[in-house]
Amino acid sequence: MPLQLTEDVSHATNGNGDHNGSNGHVDVTVSAAAKLREMLNDPNGFVFAPGVYDGLSARTALEVGFDCLYMTGAGTSASKLGTADLGLCTQTDMIEHATMIANLDRSVPVIADMDTGYGGPIMVSRTVEAYARAGIAGFHIEDQVLQKRCGHLGGKEVVPLDEYLARIRAAVEARERIGSDIVIMARTDALQPLGYDDAIHRLKEAQKLGVDVLFLEGLRSKEEMRNAVADLAPMPTLMNLIEHGATPTVSHDEAKEMGFKVMILSLASVAPAYVGIRDALVKLKKTGLMGTPSEITPKKIFEVCGLNDFTDLDGRAGGGSFGEDRTA
Ligand SMILES: C[C@](O)(C(=O)O)[C@H](CC(=O)O)C(=O)O
Numbered sequence: 001m002p003l004q005l006t007e008d009v010s011h012a013t014n015g016n017g018d019h020n021g022s023n024g025h026v027d028v029t030v031s032a033a034a035k036l037r038e039m040l041n042d043p044n045g046f047v048f049a050p051g052v053y054d055g056l057s058a059r060t061a062l063e064v065g066f067d068c069l070y071m072t073g074a075g076t077s078a079s080k081l082g083t084a085d086l087g088l089c090t091q092t093d094m095i096e097h098a099t100m101i102a103n104l105d106r107s108v109p110v111i112a113d114m115d116t117g118y119g120g121p122i123m124v125s126r127t128v129e130a131y132a133r134a135g136i137a138g139f140h141i142e143d144q145v146l147q148k149r150c151g152h153l154g155g156k157e158v159v160p161l162d163e164y165l166a167r168i169r170a171a172v173e174a175r176e177r178i179g180s181d182i183v184i185m186a187r188t189d190a191l192q193p194l195g196y197d198d199a200i201h202r203l204k205e206a207q208k209l210g211v212d213v214l215f216l217e218g219l220r221s222k223e224e225m226r227n228a229v230a231d232l233a234p235m236p237t238l239m240n241l242i243e244h245g246a247t248p249t250v251s252h253d254e255a256k257e258m259g260f261k262v263m264i265l266s267l268a269s270v271a272p273a274y275v276g277i278r279d280a281l282v283k284l285k286k287t288g289l290m291g292t293p294s295e296i297t298p299k300k301i302f303e304v305c306g307l308n309d310f311t312d313l314d315g316r317a318g319g320g321s322f323g324e325d326r327t328a
Pocket residue numbers: 051071072073074075085113149150151152217240242266267
């Protein structure tokens with residue numbers, strides 16, 4: 001019988017049980033969005049969310065114990081479509097991917113990329129509803145043109161301010177209409193095409209419409225990073241760290257000390273995955289052998305992906321497929 005995504009199953013999939021407890025049960029009375037809000041409201045809190053791009057990278061981040069994840073659009077595009085971050089993922093691609101990741105372990109909030117919202121206000125509204133229904137804790141929405149690109153590439157174009165604010169208004173209205181507490185993060189890419197003052201102005205206008213977090217993409221120096229935090233205070237600000245991108249590399253501690261409230265690391269899984277896979281395949285091609293470390297058995301990978309929670313569930317339900325460790 002195929003597994004249904006019921007409350008119990010969706011919560012029982014964390015490989016090590018850290019978040020779910022030994023019986024695979026999680027308290028769902030607190031939404032992921034409420035948890036993210038709690039983190040944002042904690043005066044000493046700092047939301048540190050590594051980018052994940054598929055099920056295995058999300059499972060790995062959960063295994064390591066991160067308490068918030070970021071679903072990268074660039075990584076979704078790379079993994080789901082095998083394409084560069086050029087606005088090729090559709091609304092459907094993003095909703096499907098975000099829904100899968102957010103429901104691996106609903107006790108850990110997921111911030112998801114919403115790019116431009118994938119159309120005009122009606123489309124934005126629909127996307128927000130779908131993300132909220134999927135249990136996504138928060139998302140960022142930006143002012144790039146629909147044929148967007150990675151915020152760290154040159155030649156970016158942004159829509160006029162009114163059009164951007166219509167996107168934001170639609171997002172805020174959708175959240176209110178469905179009674180959701182999903183966290184809305186307004187992103188601007190205006191720094192590169194229009195300059196710092198315009199970028200700050202856009203975020204302040206978005207703030208007036210009721211967003212929760214401000215995200216100035218592509219900050220170019222540590223001085224600019226500090227200025228942005230100060231100029232946007234007391235609103236919580238998000239920084240996106242991409243090593244070797246437009247923004248200087250700072251650590252968790254430095255970003256926190258600068259006053260950012262949220263740090264996403266978009267390519268935290270994509271970049272090491274590429275390096276690891278490429279190195280392994282080069283070795284395989286050269287030697288004809290994989291040489292995987294002996295502890296990385298198939299079972300280990302399946303455990304990361306919830307094997308024990310699934311077999312326990314089968315036992316609790318009296319399914320009998322996995323009694324006496326039928327997976328040994
Ligand atoms: C944050 C971002 O939207 C993402 O998809 O992770 C991208 C990252 C990237 O393309 O490297 C962005 O910065 O635009």
